[in-house]
Amino acid sequence: MDELLKILQANATESRENIAKMLNVSVAEVNRRVADYEQRGVIRGYQAILNEDELDLDTVTAVIEVKVTPQREGGFNTIAQRISRFPEVRSAYLMSGTYDLLLFIDGRNLREVAAFVSERLSPLEGVLSTSTHFMLKTYKRLGVLMESTHAEERLSVAP
């Protein structure tokens, strides 16, 4: 993967000046490449990674395994895209194995998620069955550990 993307993936707020220094290229070159990635849709957006457990949000996240019937012509894409459009769906993946789609659903409470599954998801044509799991605690998200990392173990000066 392009070094530029690695830097942005690690820290999307890194300044263009610093990125230019790290890559030994001009700021204009960095701007041009970022714009190109954005325009091509390689970069789809920039988000903060939150430790939601710290926010006392009283919301729930459910992970739902969904079995579906692939559709003629559209295959899995048609049904998967239809499901993905619900704003409650935070992430959706096509999986190998015993089920087809894996969904991450955000809801205000258990009842709201239950309502989403029974009233919106299950009745969809092509959805055969669902299995819902509630997330209890986040330890790591997008490569970032949620527990604050340990203090510096190293000596302050070493040979």
Next chain:
Amino acid sequence: MQKKDSVSPRNRINATVRDIPRSGIRDFFDIVSTMKDIISLGIGEPDFDTPWHVRESTVFALERGVTHYTSNFGYLELRKALAGYVAKKFGAEYNPENEILITVGVSEALDLALRALVTPGDEVLYHEPCYVSYRATILFAHGVPVAVETKVENGFRLTRAMLEAKVTPKTKVLMLNFPNNPTGAVMARQDLEDIAAFAREHDLIVVTDEIYGELTYDAPHTSIVSLPGMRERTIFLHGFSKAWAMTGYRLGYACGPEELIEAMMKIHQYTMLCASSMGQKAAIEALARPDTDVGEMVNEYRRRRNFIAAALAEMGIECHRPLGAFYAFPSVAKFGLKSKEFALKFLHEEKVAAVPGTAFGECGEGFIRCAYATNMENLKEAMVRLKRFVGKLG
């Protein structure tokens, strides 16, 4: 009759030990350790954690009861893995049975090599600025340290002419350390060919500390041991501290001709017995996928190297471009302060620790060592503070 309490313990200390000054790094550490919230560019070890699979394998080794002595040479399984790694990465073949010795860090390996080679009065050539322990280790081995000063004009590389000026009939050993701590200098193949010819013509043993061998940023590392006629007169030293961020494991190794390794092993056997067993198991795991583990760290160091080189250039501080290890060695001579004064003032006024160049030899005067083995956020902030600091110095 002499009273007992009039005898100073200091007089009982071996004269060699007594007369060796404390490491300049330690002096500086004593000052830094009294201060809080310091950004340290003074740490000569990786900020990365040891790869998790290596740490996990250490726990597993403990669970299995790997807590006993190993062979004096170290586990054969590890030596076999190292034979493969050294052949592939450094271009020299060694017999794992009797040409590889596992040691407690490269520091022990260096000590063993010098003690095995040096007869009191033998001269040992080494280049400065260099790692803080070289001179002391030569003295402890009763050798005569002969420093060869490398210059910024040469990119801190060693040249044959520099060595010819210092070699005598008493010279027995030539010590090398590239990529270099503290300068970040490397030696290209053609540079090493001159040095190899010099060593062959003067019939010297080369002790090469290549602990930073994986950490080069613009061109792959070349080891002197891979050059014609050098394997038989070279002791190659390497370890896991830098490339795998395993400093606390204290695990290094020496490769060399059987007779030399046997001589080193004799000292190791009587003084150390063996390197830590669980550390050796971890090292076996570390060698399972070096390219993945080390590759990503190298990329990150390269970004930091680029960043610090550009940041220094932007504020008008001259710095030879570091090509390896994780140190920048900028010149601060133009600000009219001695290295130590500069470092102390910088520390007190801006709370950034950088080590005075003189800790690495007198010819380090006029330079400071900035280790970029710290995360990018610290590095960015340190450069902001350095810019402000030198702005005030004018």
